[in-house]
Amino acid sequence: GENVEQHPSTLSVQEGDSAVIKCTYSDSASNYFPWYKQELGKRPQLIIDIRSNVGEKKDQRIAVTLNKTAKHFSLHITETQPEDSAVYFCAASNPRTGFQKLVFGTGTRLLVSP
Amino acid sequence: DARVTQTPRDKVTEMGQEVTMRCQPILGHNTVFWYRQTMMQGLELLAYFRNRAPLDDSGMPKDRFSAEMPDATLATLKIQPSEPRDSAVYFCASGLGDGETQYFGPGTRLLVL
Numbered sequence: 001g002e003n004v005e006q007h008p009s010t011l012s013v014q015e016g017d018s019a020v021i022k023c024t025y026s027d028s029a030s031n032y033f034p035w036y037k038q039e040l041g042k043r044p045q046l047i048i049d050i051r052s053n054v055g056e057k058k059d060q061r062i063a064v065t066l067n068k069t070a071k072h073f074s075l076h077i078t079e080t081q082p083e084d085s086a087v088y089f090c091a092a093s094n095p096r097t098g099f100q101k102l103v104f105g106t107g108t109r110l111l112v113s114p
Numbered sequence: 115d116a117r118v119t120q121t122p123r124d125k126v127t128e129m130g131q132e133v134t135m136r137c138q139p140i141l142g143h144n145t146v147f148w149y150r151q152t153m154m155q156g157l158e159l160l161a162y163f164r165n166r167a168p169l170d171d172s173g174m175p176k177d178r179f180s181a182e183m184p185d186a187t188l189a190t191l192k193i194q195p196s197e198p199r200d201s202a203v204y205f206c207a208s209g210l211g212d213g214e215t216q217y218f219g220p221g222t223r224l225l226v227l
Contacts, residue, residue: 034215043205043218044157089157101170102147102216104157 002027004092006105014113019080021108023090024072030094033073034102035064039086047088048075080112116140118208118219126225132194135222137206138187145209146189147216148174148181152202160204163189196226 003026013019025033034049050057050064050073057064061080066073077084090105119138127133139146148160161171161181171181178197183189193200203223207216 036218043220045218046215049215101159101162103159106156 002030002092002094002101002103004090004103004105006090006108008108009106010109010111012111012113013080015080015082017080017112019075019077019084019110019112021075021088021090021110022072023074023092023105024070025092025103026071027092027094028068028071030071030092032093033064033066034091034093035062035075036089036091036104037086038089038107044089077110080110082112082114085110085112118206118217120204120206120219120222122222123220124223124225126227127196128227129197130195131226132192133196133200133224133226135191135204135206135224137189137191137208137219139189139206139208140217141187143208143210143217144186145211145214145216146183147207147209148189148191149205149207149218150202151205151221157205160191193224196224198226200224201226 006023031052036044037047038044048059048062048064050066061078063076087107087109089107091102093102121136144165146163150158160174162169163183166183180192203221205221206219209216
């Protein structure tokens with residue numbers, strides 16, 4: 001089945017710096033890659049997603065890039081702010097299982113220091 | 115702003131007791147997912163429903179867990195009997211069709227003593 005690896009597990013940056021989180025997936029049939037942000041004690045919330053027919057997607061300070069050949073995708077956060085501090089999860093989904101099952105990475109704890 | 119709701123938000127129970135968690139998906143969504151989140155295992159898919167029919171529950175311990183959708187507005191996850199290793203946060207998520215965004219509920223934090 002699909003396996004998603006996420007790095008780094010923790011990331012500390014100064015306010016205003018950029019942050020990059022990387023994920024790799026194993027199943028070449030995966031075609032949907034969402035990123036979720038989870039603040040302490042809260043629900044995971046979708047912040048951006050990308051489908052396999054697109055190489056890059058941006059939404060204000062966040063962007064996601066996808067390299068299908070290498071089977072990896074990354075989250076980029078620019079001009080980080082303290083409120084960006086949270087755990088970020090990547091996920092991959094493919095229809096091979098008969099439905100769009102999301103397999104999550106293990107999460108990256110991002111800490112943005114003022 | 116439509117949201118997935120879950121009850122209870124917190125549950126403390128003793129080993130051996132039955133636990134029932136409820137989820138109300140976003141109106142109109144036809145897919146419902148149950149996840150379990152622990153520090154050690156991360157987010158694990160327990161069960162998946164499409165149009166109220168269970169399509170996959172391979173991630174669920176069959177001997178003690180059961181998931182149902184009595185109607186389109188209610189999904190339930192039941193543990194009987196509960197064990198300390200079931201302590202976790204249980205999330206319900208809903209979506210509109212396959213391959214679409216999943217929206218998570220606030221979760222039920224379960225502690226089994």
